[in-house]
Amino acid sequence: MNKPYMEEEQQEMSFVDHLEELRWHIIRSLASILVFSIIAFLAKGFVFHDIILAPARTDFFSYRFLCELGERIGSDVLCITDLGFTIQSRQMSGQFAMHIMVSLVLGLSCAFPYAFWEIWRFVKPGLYPQEQKSSRGAVFFVSILFIMGLLFGYYVVSPISINFLAGYQVDPTIQNEFDLSSYISTLTTLCLACAFMFEMPVIVYFFTKAGLLSPEIMKLYRRHSIIVILVLSAVITPPDVISQLLIAMPLLVLYEVSISVSRSIQKSDLKRLNENNTY
Template sequence: MSLAKKGGEVMGQEKEMTLVDHLGDLRKVIIRSLSVVGVALVIGLVVASPLLDYLKAVPPASGIAWNVFSPWDAVGIYMKCALVIALAVSLPYVLHQVWGFVRPGLRPEEQYVALRYIPGAAALFLLGVAFAYFILFPMAYGFTSKMAQRMGLQETYGVIQYFTFMFNIILPTALLFQLPVVVLFLTRLGIVTPSLLRRMRKVAYLALVAIAVLVTPPDFISDFLVAIPLVVLYELSILLSARAYRQQQALEGQAAGENNVSSVQLG
């Protein structure tokens, strides 16, 4: 067997082992994350009952009777509430595990920046949940309730329907609040640039207004109250992207300068 062939086989084995190592690390990340989510789910099962009691005691739920239309409705809503709590509690750890998985492929300065995404993403998620629950959800519920009264309909809500309506508003809004983190991450990867975001500003505004119309009651005030924070988040994303882009350009320029100095010294 030739040396070239042997060398090719050795290189192929090294690449295969590298792939296997990555898959092994990914498996560990998934197992650890699921384990923490499982522990957080136990906490959620304990906290779900007082949380449901709180939600029943505050408007708009305090003014309506919760009904169940199936024997599994009570169990279903209890488990859903516990799962939401578990996801919220375990989110920082899961993000940290994801960061640990991608860390070996990053430069030291990129590792530091990526680690800073974790508290930012968690904070924006909680901010989105708070905005959706305390501002958006009451507006949406009030609108539907007024419509029912105008049509002379008797409002009889099931607990599953109530929470499904609430979660369908809260979760998408919380995810939309991750926009600055996503844009910053894409900027670090070189997929988007600040100039591209500025050129796409009109299209982005139109898309954000369309999203605001979809997740809010069909009245101008609700659309306006939701569209404004989304636009502010987009502008914040542009500022963060511009800062990250400048830092990345400076680092690349510094690295290029060091390479030139090394080349001159070797020459």
């Protein structure tokens, strides 16, 4: 057997080994999502009454906070005493289908830090030592931003959007009776959209490290980015201005934070490059 063939076979085996390793990382990630989904499925009463349907009741934390805030400033405008809608299930399999869907969404949300850690374990060895050092804490920051976005979507964007849509009427004779699937899809879309959009600084960090982004480029296209953020907010939210602004405003803040992150990475890389040239 000649040498080139042996080297080619070793490279092929190495590639197959990498695929096998990736497969097990993915399997463990999916298994964690499945485990949390099963737990959520079994805890049906708590999940639906205390989590999913909580923003549809006036005793929800956000509504109580607004009411207390209104009392402190001497105004009852912020106090929400009636949401003015009912939730129904008009399909035979509607509640069961929503039970499964909610369980999967909660499974993904709860298992996201571990699932990302598994994928990161596969990616990290392929980085250069300096890249591994500079990306230290990636799992922590990705997880924190994801949780922050999820909580922001659940406690801020969702209740205000639900209150607005529930109270909107084109005629007083029309009653708002929402289907369960419509309510849950609105809630989950808003929460997950906020969760993933809060990852903007991390994405900018890695793009800057890869040389695909710079603070100058982000400043140059700031106006374009504002338009994109507003359009994106309009697409992923219900058709009301309040929801769009509630998502657009933190995204604009995160965009400015991302510019600072990109600037910091660029300065760090330039400093390291100058030190290497000195030696």
